[in-house]
Amino acid sequence: xxxxxxxxxxxxxxxxxxxxxxxxxxxxxxxxxxxxxxxxxxxxxxxxxxxxxxxxxxxxxxxxxxxxxxxxxxxxxxxxxxxxxxxxxxxxxxxxxxxxxxxxxxxxxxxxxxxxxxxxxxxxxxxxxxxxxxxxxxxxxxxxxxxxxxxxxxxxxxxxxxxxxxxxxxxxxxxxxxxxxxxxxxxxxxxxxxxxxxxxxxxxxxxxxxxxxxxxxxxxxxxxxxxxxxxxxxxxxxxxxxxxxxxxxxxxxxxxxxxxxxxxxxxxxxxxxxxxxxxxxxxxxxxxxxxxxxxxxxxxxxxxxxxxxxxxxxxxxxxxxxxxxxxxxxxxxxxxxxxxxxxxxxxxxxxxxxxxxxxxxxxxxxxxxxxxxxxxxxxxxxxxxxxxxxxxxxxxxxxxxxxxxxxxxxxxxxxxxxxxxxxxxxxxxxxxxxxxxxxxxxxxxxxxxxxxxxxxxxxxxxxxxxxxxxxxxxxxxxxxxxxxxxxxxxxxxxxxxxxxxxxxxxxxxxxxxxxxxxxxxxxxxxxxxxxxxxxxxxxxxxxxxxxxxxxxxxxxxxxxxxxxxxxxxxxxxxxxxxxxxxxxxxxxxxxxxxxxxxxxxxxxxxxxxxxxxxxxxxxxxxxxxxxxxxxxxxxxxxxxxxxxxxxxxxxxxxxxxxxxxxxxxxxxxxxxxxxxxxxxxxxxxxx
DNA sequence: GAGTTTGAAACT
DNA sequence: CAGTTTCAAACTC
Numbered sequence: 278x279x280x281x282x283x284x285x286x287x288x289x290x291x292x293x294x295x296x297x298x299x300x301x302x303x304x305x306x307x308x309x310x311x312x313x314x315x316x317x318x319x320x321x322x323x324x325x326x327x328x329x330x331x332x333x334x335x336x337x338x339x340x341x342x343x344x345x346x347x348x349x350x351x352x353x354x355x356x357x358x359x360x361x362x363x364x365x366x367x368x369x370x371x372x373x374x375x376x377x378x379x380x381x382x383x384x385x386x387x388x389x390x391x392x393x394x395x396x397x398x399x400x401x402x403x404x405x406x407x408x409x410x411x412x413x414x415x416x417x418x419x420x421x422x423x424x425x426x427x428x429x430x431x432x433x434x435x436x437x438x439x440x441x442x443x444x445x446x447x448x449x450x451x452x453x454x455x456x457x458x459x460x461x462x463x464x465x466x467x468x469x470x471x472x473x474x475x476x477x478x479x480x481x482x483x484x485x486x487x488x489x490x491x492x493x494x495x496x497x498x499x500x501x502x503x504x505x506x507x508x509x510x511x512x513x514x515x516x517x518x519x520x521x522x523x524x525x526x527x528x529x530x531x532x533x534x535x536x537x538x539x540x541x542x543x544x545x546x547x548x549x550x551x552x553x554x555x556x557x558x559x560x561x562x563x564x565x566x567x568x569x570x571x572x573x574x575x576x577x578x579x580x581x582x583x584x585x586x587x588x589x590x591x592x593x594x595x596x597x598x599x600x601x602x603x604x605x606x607x608x609x610x611x612x613x614x615x616x617x618x619x620x621x622x623x624x625x626x627x628x629x630x631x632x633x634x635x636x637x638x639x640x641x642x643x644x645x646x647x648x649x650x651x652x653x654x655x656x657x658x659x660x661x662x663x664x665x666x667x668x669x670x671x672x673x674x675x676x677x678x679x680x681x682x683x684x685x686x687x688x689x690x691x692x693x694x695x696x697x698x699x700x701x702x703x704x705x706x707x708x709x710x711x712x713x714x715x716x717x718x719x720x721x722x723x724x725x726x727x728x729x730x731x732x733x734x735x736x737x738x739x740x741x742x743x744x745x746x747x748x749x750x751x752x753x754x755x756x757x758x759x760x761x762x763x764x765x766x767x768x769x770x771x772x773x774x775x776x777x778x779x780x781x782x783x784x785x786x787x788x789x790x791x792x793x794x795x796x797x798x799x800x801x802x803x804x805x806x807x808x809x810x811x812x813x814x815x816x817x818x819x820x821x822x823x824x825x826x827x828x829x830x831x832x833x834x835x836x837x838x839x840x841x842x843x844x845x846x847x848x849x850x851x852x853x854x855x856x857x858x859x860x861x862x863x864x865x866x867x868x869x870x871x872x873x874x875x876x877x878x879x880x881x882x883x884x885x886x887x888x889x890x891x892x893x894x895x896x897x898x899x900x901x902x903x904x905x906x907x908x909x910x911x912x913x914x915x916x917x918x919x920x921x922x923x924x925x926x927x928x929x930x931x932x933x934x935x936x937x938x939x940x941x942x943x944x945x946x947x948x949x950x951x952x953x954x955x956x957x958x959x960x961x962x963x964x
Numbered sequence: 965g966a967g968t969t970t971g972a973a974a975c976t
Numbered sequence: 977c978a979g980t981t982t983c984a985a986a987c988t989c
Contacts, residue, residue: 707973711973711974712972712973712974713972713973713974718973749973752974753973756973786972788971788972789971789972790970790971791970791971792969792970792971793969793970793971797969797970798970799969799970799971799972800970800971801971801972
């Protein structure tokens with residue numbers, strides 16, 4: 278709030294600037310260095326816009342921004358070509374500044390922001406300002422409703438503004454190194470925003486489809502969004518932008534089998550007419566099914582899902598809805614949570630993996646370390662899920678390492694899907710609409726294998742499910758968020774000494790164990806394979822993964838480890854086989870608890886990344902005194918159900934969700950940001 | 965497989 | 977916020 282006093286004292290930026298600009302000195306400086314001007318405002322803005330984006334900007338909460346973003350993106354798609362063309366044309370005529378000015382003039386947008394127009398690098402001032410403030414335009418340009426992203430009705434203007442931004446970027450290519458440097462920043466920012474858009478949109482369709490569309494649909498929406506982005510990229514079609522189009526992804530997606538979704542797709546195809554091709558996967562074609570896109574989006578967060586243009590937005594939502602309904606019968610596996618540095622929703626993993634049925638013996642027996650069974654029984658040699666971003670995408674690439682990686686990833690996803698369908702709950706009185714229900718808590722619908730009674734956690738009761746979820750979320754916004762968060766990031770790390778321990782993750786809320794000494798799966802920390810943290814209120818903590826008091830954790834110590842080992846061995850520890858052993862004993866019966874979580878997906882400790890497999894991982898680690906961790910990149914990133922190379926030393930005890938619990942201010946900021954904006958879980962609730 | 969234990973979730 | 981109850985998974989026999 279401005280006080281009269283303040284007003285008096287502080288001259289308006291405009292007047293001040295005006296005076297300054299009128300001075301001979303300023304003019305001289307201006308003529309000498311364009312950098313000066315850039316520095317004063319644009320540069321800072323460029324940086325600040327990125328560095329100080331509000332949490333919501335960086336990781337926008339879908340509930341808040343989804344509408345804006347989704348529409349924005351779509352429209353941008355429509356206008357970019359036109360505007361870009363105009364700008365490019367003008368760029369051939371004269372210098373960048375003039376071009377920028379023209380562009381600005383055409384748009385008419387900049388006229389309303391004289392402050393953005395500097396004497397010399399008008400283009401620079403304009404573009405950078407627009408660019409840098411793209412996320413804040415709604416606020417920054419109060420005088421104009423053109424970019425008020427908050428208003429659905431202003432999407433056109435908003436898109437227009439963005440287009441201009443993009444166009445100007447082209448114009449600015451001839452600018453100084455300094456400016457280019459800034460451009461890089463901007464590019465990153467834009468990239469980031471694209472990603473952000475993806476996230477935001479996640480909730481858009483759900484909101485539109487409310488009751489009809491489930492998570493799958495939501496995920497599909499992400500893919501949809503990606504499609505739009507891709508289009509944009511193509512339109513801009515400059516080498517630089519092409520980078521975001523990952524042919525490998527395309528290939529990957531196109532090759533993802535329909536696992537058991539054939540029926541769903543068939544149905545969809547029957548209904549979609551022209552779009553069938555788009556939804557029906559072509560083994561090597563370019564089209565991608567919604568589901569695969571969804572999955573892919575989970576796995577390859579950084580890459581837009583390239584889909585057939587026919588597969589699209591308008592009807593897609595509808596189709597997706599239909600498809601989702603079909604799929605929901607099998608199960609809705611919400612493992613798509615991802616983002617730069619953010620993995621899937623780990624809440625779902627444990628469940629997924631836990632509920633996994635023992636692998637087909639024949640498959641298992643035929644498997645070798647590092648191999649992954651596919652739904653059809655084939656075995657694929659393991660390779661990193663972090664396949665190179667760009668891959669050929671042609672049939673000829675089938676034998677390339679990249680292709681193999683893609684195949685591997687694909688099959689991993691298949692496994693996830695499969696395993697998800699095997700998870701079951703046994704609720705008797707909660708109707709599976711409370712967090713007591715693992716399925717519900719994991720964001721999954723109950724399925725046939727569940728032994729629940731009076732279950733309402735089914736697609737046919739979607740509305741109820743949504744409402745219930747909404748209610749729970751209203752009570753506790755983090756109710757469906759991952760319970761275990763990672764603390765490996767130095768900046769975000771908050772557990773201090775604990776952090777030095779192998780436990781690179783901690784239970785977000787902490788446990789409250791009194792009798793189990795945090796050595797049994799009653800303890801959520803233990804179950805997740807993470808050490809207890811100061812936030813735990815447990816008594817007599819002996820968590821082998823890390824005690825509350827910071828005293829050590831597994832791998833190295835004795836008591837905890839012993840207890841854990843003992844605990845693990847009570848039943849089947851003797852049957853537990855490490856990867857190494859697994860190969861030798863793959864025909865041996867797999868321990869129940871192990872088989873559920875690791876036999877298939879987690880043959881290796883590394884594989885048991887994420888919270889889900891942590892438990893298993895822990896067992897393995899305990900047995901092997903696994904050296905402390907270095908979470909495999911794969912795990913740290915996106916792919917989840919990971920099967921890592923088996924012959925590698927089990928050096929990673931666990932992989933935690935990419936969330937950070939922090940106590941420090943910085944950490945808290947980050948955490949807040951993450952928790953707030955990234956629905957760790959696809960929300961049932963429409964925004 | 966039934967019964968018990970446990971601690972999170974839900975409720976008051 | 978603390979105490980109590982409910983609940984379902986984990987565990988034991």
